[in-house]
Amino acid sequence: MKNPRRVLYNIALWAVAIFFFSPIAWIALASFKTKNGILATPPQLIFAPTLDNYADFFTRPNVGQYFLNSILLSVAAVLLAILVSFLASYCFSRFQPKATGFLMFLLLSIRMVPAAASVVPVFLMYTAFGWKDNWLGIMLFYAMFSIPFSVWILKGFIDGVSQRYDETALVNGGSRLHVLFKVVLPQVRPGLIAAFIFNFIFVWNEFLINFIIGGKTTTTIPTALIIGVSNNQGMDWTFVATLTTIYILPPIIAIYFFQKYLLVGMTFGTVRGEV
Amino acid sequence: MQHVKSPELATTVTPQPWWTRLGHALDRRERALPTMLLVPVLLFFIIWNVIPTLWMLGLSFYKWTLTSGRPEQFIGFENFQDIITDNSVWLSFSKTLIWVFGTVSIEVILGMLLGLLFWGSAKLPGRRLALTLLFAPMMITPVAASIFFRLMYDPTFGVISYIIAQLTGQAAPNLIGDRATAFAAVLAVDVWMWTPFMILITLAALGSVPKAELEAAEIDKLSWFKKIRYVILPNGKFILMLGILLRTIDSFKTMDLIFSLTRGGPGNTTELIAITLYRKSFEAFNLGWASSLAVILLLTAIAFTSIYLFVLNRKQAEEA
Numbered sequence: 395m396k397n398p399r400r401v402l403y404n405i406a407l408w409a410v411a412i413f414f415f416s417p418i419a420w421i422a423l424a425s426f427k428t429k430n431g432i433l434a435t436p437p438q439l440i441f442a443p444t445l446d447n448y449a450d451f452f453t454r455p456n457v458g459q460y461f462l463n464s465i466l467l468s469v470a471a472v473l474l475a476i477l478v479s480f481l482a483s484y485c486f487s488r489f490q491p492k493a494t495g496f497l498m499f500l501l502l503s504i505r506m507v508p509a510a511a512s513v514v515p516v517f518l519m520y521t522a523f524g525w526k527d528n529w530l531g532i533m534l535f536y537a538m539f540s541i542p543f544s545v546w547i548l549k550g551f552i553d554g555v556s557q558r559y560d561e562t563a564l565v566n567g568g569s570r571l572h573v574l575f576k577v578v579l580p581q582v583r584p585g586l587i588a589a590f591i592f593n594f595i596f597v598w599n600e601f602l603i604n605f606i607i608g609g610k611t612t613t614t615i616p617t618a619l620i621i622g623v624s625n626n627q628g629m630d631w632t633f634v635a636t637l638t639t640i641y642i643l644p645p646i647i648a649i650y651f652f653q654k655y656l657l658v659g660m661t662f663g664t665v666r667g668e669v
Numbered sequence: 670m671q672h673v674k675s676p677e678l679a680t681t682v683t684p685q686p687w688w689t690r691l692g693h694a695l696d697r698r699e700r701a702l703p704t705m706l707l708v709p710v711l712l713f714f715i716i717w718n719v720i721p722t723l724w725m726l727g728l729s730f731y732k733w734t735l736t737s738g739r740p741e742q743f744i745g746f747e748n749f750q751d752i753i754t755d756n757s758v759w760l761s762f763s764k765t766l767i768w769v770f771g772t773v774s775i776e777v778i779l780g781m782l783l784g785l786l787f788w789g790s791a792k793l794p795g796r797r798l799a800l801t802l803l804f805a806p807m808m809i810t811p812v813a814a815s816i817f818f819r820l821m822y823d824p825t826f827g828v829i830s831y832i833i834a835q836l837t838g839q840a841a842p843n844l845i846g847d848r849a850t851a852f853a854a855v856l857a858v859d860v861w862m863w864t865p866f867m868i869l870i871t872l873a874a875l876g877s878v879p880k881a882e883l884e885a886a887e888i889d890k891l892s893w894f895k896k897i898r899y900v901i902l903p904n905g906k907f908i909l910m911l912g913i914l915l916r917t918i919d920s921f922k923t924m925d926l927i928f929s930l931t932r933g934g935p936g937n938t939t940e941l942i943a944i945t946l947y948r949k950s951f952e953a954f955n956l957g958w959a960s961s962l963a964v965i966l967l968l969t970a971i972a973f974t975s976i977y978l979f980v981l982n983r984k985q986a987e988e989a
Binding site for chain 2 (some may be wrong): 403404408409410412413414416417418420421424426432433434435436437460461477478479481482484485489491495499500501502503504507508509511513514515516517518519520534535537538541545568569570571572586595598599600601602606610619620621634638641642645646647648650653655656657661662664665667669
């Protein structure tokens with residue numbers, strides 16, 4: 395029954411997967427070690443796990459606030475971006491205004507600009523307008539940041555919905571809004587999910603913008619990590635390991651449950667298919 | 670048209686007073702509708718892109734340091750001349766080229782090999798979990814990745830340093846603190862993070878090969894090399910090219926990872942162009958000069974985008 399070559403092949407695949415995961419596993423293990431356990435030489439692979447770090451974690455000031463910032467900023471920005479992008483991609487897909495090609499090109503190029511180059515002009519503007527350290531200012535920037543990707547993904551999905559549906563609904567007396575939200579929207583649900591998941595992860599992971607134009611009220615975890623890491627002479631490894639472990643969980647869980655959107659999500663919707 | 674039936678969708682209208690009224694009010698302006706749908710995106714685009722970019726473009730012709738307190742002084746193209754003749758810019762630019770070439774070529778080769786390995790993984794027990802573990806590195810924030818590797822590269826308690834010390838029999842190296850190894854050590858982190866992306870792209874490219882052609886190749890008993898050369902590459906080349914281009918662009922953009930691992934140090938061994946720009950803007954606050962460099966990087970990004978779209982359009986033309 396069991397083909398030994400098949401078994402060997404499966405073991406090799408799992409070994410590759412575990413190899414790539416091992417740095418993440420190492421930090422996750424560290425979060426269950428004592429301080430001396432993390433700093434031990436030689437490094438310990440087998441140790442008596444402790445939950446003290448997690449108990450200690452919840453007594454830290456500000457951490458709850460930073461997490462809340464991360465969650466609220468990501469969710470608000472992405473939802474707003476998806477709504478706006480849905481309208482625009484419907485327009486691009488159905489009416490094909492003359493500027494469609496050019497606008498799609500501009501949108502894509504926003505995402506191709508190095509972050510350091512795009513933060514300079516935003517820094518100039520936010521400083522002049524006094525929008526720095528403003529929750530709304532940062533949220534709207536993140537929404538803008540999420541629009542290009544959402545438009546690209548959603549346009550692809552709306553192109554895939556036959557115009558017949560629109561026509562039928564219109565002929566039957568439905569309004570354009572009805573067509574948009576009751577006819578087209580339900581059919582592009584996979585696109586909406588992919589746009590939500592991947593934009594959420596991008597904003598969740600974003601650091602530079604938050605670091606430069608954010609402040610106390612908008613600090614997210616990556617910024618907190620960088621500030622915490624560079625301020626302390628002796629790094630507080632138990633805390634950093636715990637914080638990092640908790641913070642990277644949502645993206646990893648997301649790709650477990652939404653694996654079929656991974657390809658669309660990582661290529662702006664330009665490559666379709668599943669792996 | 671009236672008789673076209675869609676099976677699952679409600680194409681008839683249930684009465685919804687204000688909603689429907691608003692909808693029909695919009696319909697009466699049918700010709701304005703496309704514009705109205707675009708207005709929100711255009712607003713975002715103008716406020717957060719056009720205005721700041723023009724602002725930056727303007728500032729790139731001025732000499733202005735935020736912390737000096739002196740007003741902007743118009744100097745024409747002097748900033749650009751300064752950048753072109755600045756050795757440190759050329760140094761970080763050439764480092765960036767080496768970085769892009771190094772990361773992309775290693776990731777592409779490794780990713781394609783591993784992608785081929787994973788090709789037959791459809792029946793792998795626990796496949797979903799295995800792929801989640803495999804693709805996890807590219808989904809986490811580079812800041813977190815830098816934390817992992819600070820822990821593992823640490824000369825006193827880092828596991829990688831420990832393993833290297835055991836293998837070579839010498840003292841544990843300080844991989845990211847030593848000028849000789851810092852660049853390679855950071856590059857290794859990028860390879861770890863992004864090889865999974867090329868695996869994903871390779872799997873997509875392999876998935877796009879029609880089954881019939883593969884079966885024909887099987888019947889003709891083509892060798893591995895010929896199978897790749899004549900069956901897989903012609904079908905998968907566009908997806909591979911898109912993947913490689915995306916990786917090249919992202920590699921050129923690398924910032925967060927290096928910023929949080931080494932801040933461009935030790936010395937300037939890992940200072941890529943994005944880090945140079947960061948240092949000039951937010952450490953020296955030399956914003957006129959920084960704007961000029963940002964304009965140059967912006968033009969580079971537009972060039973990259975054009976190439977990407979060119980390939981994408983060729984792919985779509987071929988599929989049509």
